[in-house]
Amino acid sequence: MSxxxxxxxxxxxxxxxxxxxxxxxxxxxxxxxxxIEELGIGEITIGVPPAxxxxxxxxxxxxxxxxxxxxxxxxxxxxxxxxxPDRIVFSxxxxxxxxxxxxxxxxxxxxxxxxxxxxxxxxxCYGMTGGQMAPTTVLGQKTTTTPGGRTAPLHGxxxxxxxxxxxxxxxxxxxxxxxxxxxxxxxxxxxxMKAFTAQMNGRGFxxxxxxxxxxxxxxxxxxxxxxxxxxxxxxxxxxxxIKDEIDADRQGxx
Amino acid sequence: MTDKxxxxxxxxxxxxxxxxxxxxxxxxxxxxxxxxxxxxxxxxMAIDNATFIQAESEIAAVNMVLGxxxxxxxxxxxxxxxxxxxxxxxxxxxAAQELPAVIVNCMRGGxxxxxxAPSQGDYFQATRGGGHGDYRSIVLAPATGxxxxxxxxRAFDLADRYRSPVVLLIDGMMGQMMEPVVPPEFMDEADxxxxxxxxxxxxxxxxxxxxxxxxxxAKEEEHNWKLYRKYENITKxxxxxxxxxxxxxxLVVMAYGTAARIAKGAIKRVREIGLKVGLLRPLTLWPxxxxxxxxxxxxxxxxxxxxxxxxQMVEDVRLALKHRSEVHFYGRPGGVVSTPDExxxxxxxxxxxxHLEEEQ
Numbered sequence: 001m002s003x004x005x006x007x008x009x010x011x012x013x014x015x016x017x018x019x020x021x022x023x024x025x026x027x028x029x030x031x032x033x034x035x036i037e038e039l040g041i042g043e044i045t046i047g048v049p050p051a052x053x054x055x056x057x058x059x060x061x062x063x064x065x066x067x068x069x070x071x072x073x074x075x076x077x078x079x080x081x082x083x084x085p086d087r088i089v090f091s092x093x094x095x096x097x098x099x100x101x102x103x104x105x106x107x108x109x110x111x112x113x114x115x116x117x118x119x120x121x122x123x124x125c126y127g128m129t130g131g132q133m134a135p136t137t138v139l140g141q142k143t144t145t146t147p148g149g150r151t152a153p154l155h156g157x158x159x160x161x162x163x164x165x166x167x168x169x170x171x172x173x174x175x176x177x178x179x180x181x182x183x184x185x186x187x188x189x190x191x192x193m194k195a196f197t198a199q200m201n202g203r204g205f206x207x208x209x210x211x212x213x214x215x216x217x218x219x220x221x222x223x224x225x226x227x228x229x230x231x232x233x234x235x236x237x238x239x240x241x242i243k244d245e246i247d248a249d250r251q252g253x254x
Numbered sequence: 255m256t257d258k259x260x261x262x263x264x265x266x267x268x269x270x271x272x273x274x275x276x277x278x279x280x281x282x283x284x285x286x287x288x289x290x291x292x293x294x295x296x297x298x299m300a301i302d303n304a305t306f307i308q309a310e311s312e313i314a315a316v317n318m319v320l321g322x323x324x325x326x327x328x329x330x331x332x333x334x335x336x337x338x339x340x341x342x343x344x345x346x347x348x349a350a351q352e353l354p355a356v357i358v359n360c361m362r363g364g365x366x367x368x369x370x371a372p373s374q375g376d377y378f379q380a381t382r383g384g385g386h387g388d389y390r391s392i393v394l395a396p397a398t399g400x401x402x403x404x405x406x407x408r409a410f411d412l413a414d415r416y417r418s419p420v421v422l423l424i425d426g427m428m429g430q431m432m433e434p435v436v437p438p439e440f441m442d443e444a445d446x447x448x449x450x451x452x453x454x455x456x457x458x459x460x461x462x463x464x465x466x467x468x469x470x471x472a473k474e475e476e477h478n479w480k481l482y483r484k485y486e487n488i489t490k491x492x493x494x495x496x497x498x499x500x501x502x503x504x505l506v507v508m509a510y511g512t513a514a515r516i517a518k519g520a521i522k523r524v525r526e527i528g529l530k531v532g533l534l535r536p537l538t539l540w541p542x543x544x545x546x547x548x549x550x551x552x553x554x555x556x557x558x559x560x561x562x563x564x565x566q567m568v569e570d571v572r573l574a575l576k577h578r579s580e581v582h583f584y585g586r587p588g589g590v591v592s593t594p595d596e597x598x599x600x601x602x603x604x605x606x607x608x609h610l611e612e613e614q
Contacts, residue, residue, distance in 0.1 A: 043457035046325070049465075058463040064453040066324040067465035069347050072317035075309070079321020079329070080453065082305040083278060087325075087455050105317070108310035 009033035011042045011062045018056060022222025024179045024212025025053060028121060029060050031185070032090070035192045036063065039200065045088040046080055048073045052094035053127040071102025074109035077116045088199055090117040095136040096126045099161040106165065113170025113204040117195045120161065120207055123214040124233060131217030135159040138236045143217070158236050162209045166243040172204040174242040178211035178234070180226035187239075198246045206246075211237060258436050263402050263429045264332075266437070267358055267422065268293035270406035271330050272301070275441045276356070278322035278329035280307040280315040284337045285370045286426035287360035291332065312337040316344030316357070323353040324464050326452035328410050332358035334426070335376050336367060338384075345419050346385030349481070350466035354413035356406070357391070358422045360429040363589030371589025372425035372512055377566035380421050381540040388478050390485050392420040392492065393539040395510040399433030401537070407438040414447050416488055423539060425562070427512045427591060485541075493543035497550075499525065500532030504610040506550055507601065508571055509560040510536045512591070517560050519594030520601055529605050539567070544574035551578045556608055558582045560597060562590070580608075 008014065012033040017026040036042050042063055049057035051070035058065035068076040073091030081089040098106050098120050109116065125143050126132040132145040136158050140149045150158075166174050173195055177188040188210055195206035211233055213225035220228055261269065268290050271279070279298065281291040291308065298304040305322070309315035315331045322329040333341060338359045348355050361376045363369040380393045392412055396405040402424070409420040453462055468474040498518060500506055509517040514535040521531050534550055536543050551557075557579055559568040568583045575581060584600045586592050605611065 044455040046453045046455060048321075051467075055467055058465060062456070062461050064456050064461050065463050065465070066321070066453045067347075067351070067463075067467060068320075069317065069343055072313065072320075072344075075314040075317035076321035076324070078307070079278065079280070079318040079323070079327075080325040081321075082307070082318075083322045083325035083327045084454055104310050105314050108314065112307075 010037045013060055013062045015059055017060065019053065020216045022213055022215035022225055023053070024123065024210065025121065027179045027185060028119065028188070028210055028212065029057065031189045031192055032119065033061065035189065035196055038193070039196055041088045041196070041200070044086070045090070046084070048077045048080070048089070048091040050091070050093045050097040052097050054092055054094060054121065055128070057092055071097050071100070072105055073097065073102060074105040074114070074116070074118065078109050078112070078114050081114060081116050085115070088117070088196065090119060090196070092119045093121070094127070095120070095122045095124065095134045099135040099159050103161070106161070107168060110165045110168035110171040110205040110207070115199055115202055115204055117199045118205070118207040119192070120209040121212045122209055122237065123212045125214055125217045127214050127217055136237070138233060160237070162207065162242050165207055168205070170205050171207065171243060172245045172248070173198050173206040174209070176209040176211070176237060176239050176242060178229055178239055180211065180213055180229040184239070194246070203246050211239070256437050256439060258434050260432055261399065261435050262289060262432045263399060263424065264290035264360070265293045266399055266402040266435050267332070267406050268297065269437050270403045271356065271410070272297055272304070273438045273440045274407040274410045275328045275443055275446050276330050276410065277301070277304045278319065278327040279305070279331065280309045280318040281331050281333065282309050282312045282315050282337060284334045286362060286429050287332050287334050287358065289429070290358065290360070312340035313343060316341040319355050320344055320348055320353060323348070323355050324453045326449055326454060328354070328446060330356040330358070332360065334360045334362045335364045335373070338376060338379065342385035345391060346383070346387050346389065347466060348419040349383070349389035349391065350387060351464050352417040353464070354417055355419050356409045356413055356422065357419055358424065361423065361425045369589045370426060372427035372562065372591055373587065373589050374425060374511060374513060374562040374566070375587060376423070377539065377561070377563060380423050381542070381570070389481055390540050392416065392418055392488060393423050394420065395423050395537055395539050397428070397511050397514050397535065399431070399435040402428065403435050403437050405537070412492070416484060418484070423511065425512050489541040492538055493541055493545055494537040495543045495546040496535040496537060497546070498533040498535065500534060500550060500554070502530050503532030503554055504530045505556045505558060505601070505605055505608070506532050506534050506554045507558045507560055508534050508536070508547070508567070510539060510567065513560050513562050516592055516594055516597055520597035523594060523598040524601050524605070529602065530610070531601055531605065536567070542570040542574065544570070547571060547574035551575050555579045556582070556610065558584065558601065558604060561585045563587045
């Protein structure tokens, strides 16, 4: 009898993704669903999808999902987690959501040490609204609102939210990964596993920033977009563990 | 049986909320309502499963309340006018996602930063929804310490019953004033109605979604009509007024909250000199008690609306009267608090000008 080696993760619904060809969201969704299944937390997990390309995430994850307004994922997740501290709560947010309109909510949730997990998908543009400049748009990158390319004097430099969050004493684990190659996809899954496990152990705020290709708005083929992450985006956003104090002796989270 | 205690308005609301099962409060400091979160912070420390968060902003606070409501808690936030403007995003989402929550607006002078004096400038904002989209919030307008207690308890019940945000609309004077109050009984948490829609993990049931994104206009239209039908029911079921000396009245004053208490003092004064004046006081601002106004208009042809603004509720009075009676208006915006003597003079002047002392 042959054994299936690839199957739909238990906590992904049988629904075709709406994402563009070559987009990283579908890979990231799958990784999260695999992690939820492997950790056995599907029946106690509550997800908070964003406004942005992943706004329809609740159509894919087969766990309880509660929509937040643009940028407010960490505030909504805080409310849920404080009422149900024994559940696993994650927010799923894009770069505009988390690093522009939701900066305050994110930094303060991290600073309070909210015991939640944040998945921060960085594709360096506002994808859903048509490819405008995001806070994470790299210098020189052309977008619909930086037609001549992003320049520091006109637009400021790309914001490194993960580094900012690392300064918040309540954050315990922050890693930046990518999904532009199989090797990095596997590393991303490990990082997600670590972040969710930290929450299960009550360690505090964990965040995984995932660089994700946006071929449509970068006006590249999917393969070129992955190459672009490897050669360009990682110069501004190097892949690394930014903070790991999961095992540090510290005051517990609320 | 709970004893009568002397408490300031903000504390009455906080204590009544806790006794009514409120287990989540998030807020941000703003005058004149700071004693409410301060009371919550202390009182909630003593309750095992209660959460108090001083949020980083009004926006964060209302969205935390939204999360807590999704998770099944009785949740509340409070603020004053400029802060309530910031909360409108969250209130719109609460309405759209049909989530219960209680929002206290301790109104102050505006627009803009305004001042911290008592005002009623946020009537339109509260009763017309306030945030974006086609929705309403239930708006309660208590006027005494005891009503603050009773209506806080009622606000949580209404929020649960209709799965809707409920606004307690008060002002700085009611928030600060100390009055004798019998707080509501402690509610047994087991008595809070079971909610079959909350997000607590899909154990032994299909996963749930709480959302307001409805891309198909036909479905969004149906969602809007669904909300509308709910608002129609609320309008039928929930119109509360107090009528004071209107049976023989030739002139009826309409006012709510602090303005109504001032007006009542004025009416007592003019009654002493024989003027037949009564008070019709809305306790629900949305739904506006149009039925009671309509009923009164059968025997009263002159109405005087008194508000601590430039004329907002007066529009609802005109709509309810449908030109059957005359509507006059007197307002003091910007945080000015009239005295009963001032309003008595306004009433008297109008009464004689309209020649109401003549038997018809």
